[in-house]
Amino acid sequence: MSWTDERIETLKTMWEAGQTASQIAEALGGVSRNAVIGKAHRLGLQSRPSPVKQNDAEPKAAAPAAPAPAEPVVPAAPAPERRAEPAAQDAPAAPAETVRPDPAPAATPPAAPWSAAPSAAPLEPRRDAEPSAPAPQTILRSVGPGGFVRQSPGEQQPPATPAPPRRLVPAKPSAEIAGKTSLLDLNDRICKWPLGHPGEPDFHFCGERVNPGFPYCVDHCGHAYQAQLPRRDRRPAPPLPFGGPRVR
DNA sequence: CCCTGATTCGC
DNA sequence: GCGAATCAGG
DSSP, X not given: OOOOHHHHHHHHHHHHTTOOHHHHHHHHOSSOHHHHHHHHHHTTOOOOOOSSOOOOOOTTTTSSOOOSOOOTTOOOOOOOOOOSOOOSOOOSXXXXXXXXXXXXXXXXXXXXXXXXXXXXXXXXXXXXXXXXXXXXXXXXXXXXXXXXXXXXXXXXXXXXOOOOOOSOOOOOOSOTTTTOBOGGGOOXXXXXXXXXXXXXXXXXXXXXXXXXXXXXXXXXXXXXXXXXXXXXXXXXXXOOTTTSSOOX
């Protein structure tokens, strides 16, 4: 396998989205994890938090003699303190803790990576955003020529199995941005098809009722799952969900 | 052990 | 340029 522009593009995208080298390699197929890492470096992609490299960047300062308990330096995690007694909070309709029923179907294409963008938070205070949370992982799938979403080699069962009945629906917070379905609104029965681009003020998700057993509504399932066409007559390919042209 | 990314080095 | 081998931390 060679590094075609397309493959390099996928590598970049996934790498930047925080996918591990293994996942990227698997998705690309035909390459090893090492190949991916090697390529990433050659491309000049910035190294991401490596378990091995914790770049201290302070070779001199904290080197040899520093017996003193360097304590003040510790950032001290801003622990998301949980108030024991919120008492009389006049908070309008703030269910606060987003009761996350469960981890959500693992095999869902576009998910949450973008929300990590610190850029601007015009929406709401959201004080409970985990500060140290790494990067919400995105599950990327390559998109075939026909626009269908490929199933990554390792994955079985394309659509997540029908979710068992949930027992509680966390009350919908508020009208987010005027009815737009935000990341926080996603759940098992809401179509997760992204509309617009991450970072854009109006980026949101479809929000329709899902096609039971699928992460998308019937409409978007139509986009996400398409019959494999004979190589012969496939159209050049409109890359879909991720990084592609506007889907709207 | 498993995983991770970084680096090296022969090709 | 490529990627297996190796290293090293979690």
